[in-house]
Amino acid sequence: MEDMTNLKDVIIPERLSKMKDLQQHKLLNDIMRDFLINLIDYQDNANKKLVERVFSEVQDVESRYDIFVTIAQKENVSPIDEFLFPVFPEDLEIKEISSLDILDGIKKGEDIKLSTVFLKCGYTVIREIAKSARKFSGEIITDRKSHRIKVKLVQNKSYSDEVENIYNIFQKNSVAWKTLNNPYLNKFFDVILTGCEGMIEEDEEIQEINFNLEEHEQYRLSDMVLLWNVQKLNLKSDGFPMPAIDNVNFEHSISLSKLGYENGYLVDVNEALVKYIKRTEEDLIIISPMELASTWDILKIAQNPEEEKRKTKYELVSNRRKPGFINRFAQKQNSLIRTKGEISRIANSFDVSKYFELISIDILQGKVGSSTTYDLNAFIVDDIRIGNDKKIMHLKFKSDHMDNFLIHDHLSFIVSEIQMYFPEYECEGELV
Structure with missing residues (x-):
């Protein structure tokens, strides 16, 4: 197409200007104007239509199913927002636990959920807290007295269960699943009452519940709601x-x-x-x-280009791929991926890829202790390949954003998406 344009705009005028015979110049100019230039214009239009047709055949239908996620305090969530919605609408309700509920739980020897907190810290800290059975001190203040209590943190699974539910709906609708980038999901913890000093009477009115997470107290955020589109x-x-x-x-x-x-x-x-x-x-x-x-x-x-640029207090993240013909075309192909270049293309195809640079890919016999990623698609069961028999694909990345408390979660998203292409390996990532 560019050659045809040069012929019309550069080559033909240049050749005509060199002709000294005015009669021949005029004759050739008439021929060019009446035939050749019209032919070139026709070919240009035909080429443009061909390009448009090719691009229309590879429509970006996948982008309709991009999911955006963030968190916000309950009081800052608008009930009329048309882009971001609470994962569970009931999260916006004010929940108060009664002394009767606590008393009933104590009598039955059951753990009692007092509240849910969000811990604003990196995955390595979250992982240690989730593994720990540690108990923290607190108190329940009633209209009569104060009761010392013990609480523990248990990772909230309701959001991850809802992601699995969404995955199943994608399957029922025959829509291709793309790993959900939800770096906030594993940072919600339920505060569970495990012991209470003294007996709380049924008619006591609870006024306040306090607890201290000690060195983790700096990470605690209360009344947070997970939002998505x-x-x-x-x-x-x-x-x-x-x-x-x-x-x-x-x-x-x-x-x-x-x-x-x-x-x-x-x-x-x-x-x-x-x-x-x-x-x-x-x-x-x-x-x-x-x-x-x-x-x-x-x-x-919901998809709204204007809303996607919204300034939120906590990062609005998504599983959206970068726009571009190559990415769209590659998603339609079922070819096997066997090159580092193609793996690198996948790793760099998402919005959050801006945080990382892929350094190396190693195939190992066993897991590496330095891995700091987790599988966001753990609910997808592979009935053919047994996990114990899989080799490890160890991917090393570097990042200039280590101060971002979501950085390991973003990397886990990218590695989890690469895992979808390599079911015969167990993929893990490391920041170096």
Whole structure:
């Protein structure tokens, strides 16, 4: 295309300017204007259309399902936000534990959850706290007296369970799963009451609960909520279901005109009631044996380029890949990856890749003690390859952002995504 442009704009005018015979100059100029230049313009347009067609064949459909995550204090979460939503809406509710609940738990010998805290620290510290059975001192102050207590920290699993639930919904909708970059997920801990000095009476009113995490107290943040761009909706199909092409099932359509065409949509379904789900530009179509119009549980994954640039107190992160034809094209290929260059391309294809540089890749017989990453897709079961038989793919990275308390979590995301391409290895990462 560039050669044709040079021919029209540079080469032809240059050749014409060198002709001394004015009559020949005029004759050749007329020929160029009436035939050759029109031919060049036609070829230019044809080339542009070809390029547009190639790019349209490799549509960036995957970006509709990019998931963004951050945290915020309860009081700063807007109930009318159209981009970020609490993972669990009930997290915004004020929860108060009663003396009756504590008394009942003590009598039954059960652990009692007092609250949930967020620990703003790196993964290496989180890992040690999660492994520890350490107990911390505190007190429950009632309207009558103060009771000394012992508490322990237990990693909150409700958010990781919800990620697994989302993964299963992706599978039901036949949408390719991309590792969720959620560096905040493993930093939520439940504060569990393990012992209380003296008996709290049923009619005592709890006024305050205090505890001290000692050297970890500096990391503690209270009343934090995990937010993401996933909204749960219950929507009714539009109009009457239409018979499907098999004359057995029915097509239930949900218009996306008001919801937004740019967003991703997943149907949380009972597989017995849904045979197939397809997405057109304007509608979400559910193929089901149900003859009557019904309501459906829909997950809307909101995409908004303006909101993605929002300034948040805590980093707004995502599993979004960098825009570009090569990344989009590579996702459509099923070729085996066997080169360091291709692994490097994967490692550098995400927004958070800006924090890292891949240094080396080593295949080892056993694990290395210096590894500081974890598997974000641990819930995906590999029934074919047994973990004990896998060799270790040890990836070394360097970073200039070691002061970022999320740095090991970001690296774990990248390594977990590489792991998806290499199920025959167990991938682990190290910052050097």
